[in-house]
Structures are given as structure tokens and as C-alpha cells.
Amino acid sequence: MSTISVLLVDDHLVVRSGLRALLGTQPDIDVVADAGSGEEALELVRELSPGVVVMDLAMGDGMDGIEAIRRIRGLNSRQAILVFTTYDSDADIVRAVDAGAMGYLLKDAAPEEIFAAIRGAVQGRSVMSPPVASRLFQQLRNPDEILTPREAELLSLLTQGLSNRELGQRLFISEATVKTHLAHIYSKLGVETRAAAIATAIRREGMR
Amino acid sequence: MSTISVLLVDDHLVVRSGLRALLGTQPDIDVVADAGSGEEALELVRELSPGVVVMDLAMGDGMDGIEAIRRIRGLNSRQAILVFTTYDSDADIVRAVDAGAMGYLLKDAAPEEIFAAIRGAVQGRSVMSPPVASRLFQQLRNPDEILTPREAELLSLLTQGLSNRELGQRLFISEATVKTHLAHIYSKLGVETRAAAIATAIRREGMR
């Protein structure tokens, strides 16, 4: 079995060195480099062309994880990209998979799970932590509850605390239209007030 | 110089092993154990009586970091407790300091900063990351903007998406009183609508 070369991307030094220590115990896995930002990651992928990229989504400043995934895919090299992050946010999962991630692991995954994911990724198998998988599954099962692009846009502005009038101005639509969208959003989210919508939106969008 | 014994507490294995690797480079710092939960941490403090406890606030299930700090202090042993966490949430900082933390570091702190904080902690000096310090400072400078206990309670329920009526029922007060409290909260937070209050509250409470 040939060894798998891995690039680690995370803005936290401790996480990088922790992963390094963890992966170091596996003879078939070789961490060839680590990066603290998306820009650096891109550079290193070009240079070293590692087999697997393990990447956090939350990155301090600059390019975020999703964007980094997209760019790496754009290089049309053959890296398998594994998301390794703290939160199982609905939106992040979809966006990451969409951007071209091969797997999605949570940081509290067991070491064996992480090893398996890396080995699976190079073979084209996609692995995700159980909570992540169940969320994805739910998305597919309930297509009625998926927000349209316009609704998602509105919801995102809503969580900034804007009023209907402001939403309308920001999106160049009438207040009437804003209200229509909001009504749809509420019913899809299963709430009845804007306050509850904001609360569930922010929480679903990935912090817990 | 005698060596400093350290206990690491974090629910993420990678973070623990990362810190271990990092601290292992310092001859005067000795990581004697690590724990993945508050319960475990308490046990180990009793058993090993380490000089410094480095602790994450976010802990999966069970006891959270704040609670763990309080309990460790309750043992009236002499551990210096350092908070080591991802977010610089206003509320968390205050609560942690209040519970008896000696310092507050962010996970993207430079290694030297972490070393210095540990060394300082055993000598009774309290160290915090610059962003944390500035937030604390701001709290002290603007006592007008600190919510009263009742207001904080209300705000917390507000972020669940409750209406004024529901808030009143939940807190056994009239809707009129709810409105009074809300008006005060808005002015203290510098917002004008409940939506904005929820948005800033949830974000300030520690996710970014």
C-alpha cells in the first residue's frame, strides 16, 4: 500500500499540530505540509499536489474554507478534499459538498473515523460523520423545506436585523414582495414570527 | 526553575494533542494529563493537583467549561485556570473571569503567547489575548451598556423567538413590563428593533 500524502488546512496552529500528531501514528498517512489560510493552501496544493486536503471551513481572515475548496477544484488537479470542522451547519454542509468536498468530518470524530475518511477519500469514497449524514439526508428527504435562492438571500439579510422596508430597498423589491417571501420562509422553517425565524436561522446556519 | 504541571481540558482530541505537542517543546512545562470533559477534568484535578488547568469553554455534553471552572475553584485547591477557546464572546469572558479564570486565550494565539500565559498564571499574573482584553475593557468603561440580570434573562428568551405575550407568561410579568424591559435592552444594545436585538445578541453571545 503506497502512502497517502496529506495537506492540513486550519487557521489554528494547535489543531494543525494535533492532527499532525494524530495522523503521524498511521504508517500509510504522511502529512506533507500544513497551511493556516486558504491562500497558503492553494499555493501548497499547486506545489506539492497532495493526495488529500483536510480543511477547516472557518478561516480567520481572507478566503474562507468553501472558497478555498472551490479554488482547489478549479486547479483541476486530483485532490480529494475533506472538510474537518467544528459545526454541522446545514448551509455549510450543502455548500461544501456543492463546492466539491469529498467528505465532511466533525472535530469530535474518533481518530479511527478520521483515518478511515482519509483512506476512503483517495479511493473516491465519500465519508461523513453520522450527524452530518443525517442532516444531508433530511435535506434530500424534505425538498419542500428547502429555501429558494431568493428566500435564502432574504433570510440572510433578515438575520442582520433589517426591517421589511430595508429589506425591500436592499433587494430592489417592494415591501409587499418582501412580505410574501417572509411568509414562505416562515412556513418552510416552521415558525410564525420573524424573531423565531432569525433565531432558528442563525442557529441552523452553524453555531452551537 | 521548577517545571509547571499542566492539565489540558478540551472535548476535541485533536486540540488536546496539538496543545500537548506545542507545550512539549517547552522544557519547563509538563503536561501531566488531559481530559475530554468537565467531569473528567474535576477528577484529574483532585488526583494530580496540577499547577495550571488549560480549558476550553465549549464542551460537548455534560458540564460546560464555566461550570467546570467553578467546581475546580470549589475544591479550594490552588490551580490557576486558563481559558483557551475559539470565540471571544462578551458574555463568556465575563462569566469565565467571574467563575475564577486567571486568563483568557483565543485559539489563534501565537505559541509564545500561550507559553507566557501559562508561566504568568502560576505566578498569579493574569493574561489575556488582546481582543479579549479590549472587550473586557470596554465592558468596564461603559457600565451603562451592561444589562441587568432581569434584562439578560429576557434577552436570552428573546433569542428563542418568543413574542411579548409569551415572554410575559414565561417570566410571570405583564406584557407592559416586558415592553419596558425591551425598550431598555434596545437602547443598551444600540438597536431599534427586536430583530436587530436578537441578531446582535446571538452573535455577541459567542459565535463568529
Next chain:
DNA sequence: AGCCGTATCAGCCAAATGGATGAGAGACCC
């Protein structure tokens, strides 16, 4: 005793929000 902060409540009025319903335009699919 007097002052201040906190918590409680009331009433009034303007503005924002939510619910129901209907409807037109463009895109896409079969």
C-alpha cells in the same frame, strides 16, 4: 432621610408585522 438603580405596571398612539387571497410574468420541463 434622600437618592439611585431595578423591577413592576398602565395607557395611548403610530408604525411594523403577519395572514389571507389573488394575480401576472418568465423559466423550465414534459
Next chain:
DNA sequence: GGGTCTCTCATCCATTTGGCTGATACGGCT
């Protein structure tokens, strides 16, 4: 061509929320 989805807008009406003013009560501090 017909059906479905999405986005757009409108009207009407009930409810909720926000702004204002003022009031009582309790506790702590000086």
C-alpha cells in the same frame, strides 16, 4: 401547450411591536 416553480406586486385587516410618559415599590448607599 399545459403544468409547475419562482419572483414579483397588491389590498385588506387583525395583531404585534415600539415610543412616550408617568407611576409605584423595594433595596442599597450615603
